[in-house]
Amino acid sequence: MSPAVALAILVALVALAVAIGAVAKRRDGLRRAGGTLRFDAWDAYPAELGSRATLVQFSTEMCARCPQVRRMLHSYAEESDGLRHVEVDLTHRPDLSSRYRVLQTPTTFVVDESGAVRSRFHGVPQRHALTEALASL
Template sequence: MSPALALVIAGALIMLAVIVGVALRLADGHRRGGGHLRFDPVDAEGSLGSRATLVQFSTEMCARCPQVRRMLSSVASARDDLAHIEVDLTHRPDLSSRYRILQTPTTFIVDATGAVRARFNGVPHPNALTEALAGV
């Protein structure tokens, strides 16, 4: 292989990596639909809020999870009809496949019946979180 061809291939791989990285970064923290998932409060040993519940999936080694915990706790404490539940996937790895969790933190907004109404991968943007809660 010629040095020029190797340089072109290396440059193309670097560009591909940058494009994928930027795409993942832009998608981080944005609201996604919940699909047809239903959250079972028995999995978290907690109870659902009367209107909605903020379910945070985290791990012990997650660097951004404490930030999300503080944000979700403050949102839930400001309203009586909201609850905040944290599920540690370190101790319950079976839940990551059941709820299709690929990264932590991941946050679900669950209505009073357990239906997942919205999902956030990464740190939720406050405006998107407020909009999602208004829709429940």
């Protein structure tokens, strides 16, 4: 392989990696549909679901952004009646990551009073997107 071809391949790979990183960063924290998932409150024992909604945060011990999300969701839950914040540590319950299809931490679910997952956020939820998700309940 000539040096020019190798350099062209290298430049193309770097450009592709930058494009993928930019798209991933742009989508981080945006609201996504919850699908058909149902959250079981026993998975966060001894937690109960909120009367209006529950913010379920999936985290791990090594997650760098999880404490920031924990503080934000906790303060958000304190400001609203009928809203609870529950944290599930996947370090101690790795089986839940496959059950709820959690591929990264932090991941946050907005769960209604019946346990249906209405919205999900990957990464740090954007506050306005979280407000919209709760308003839609």
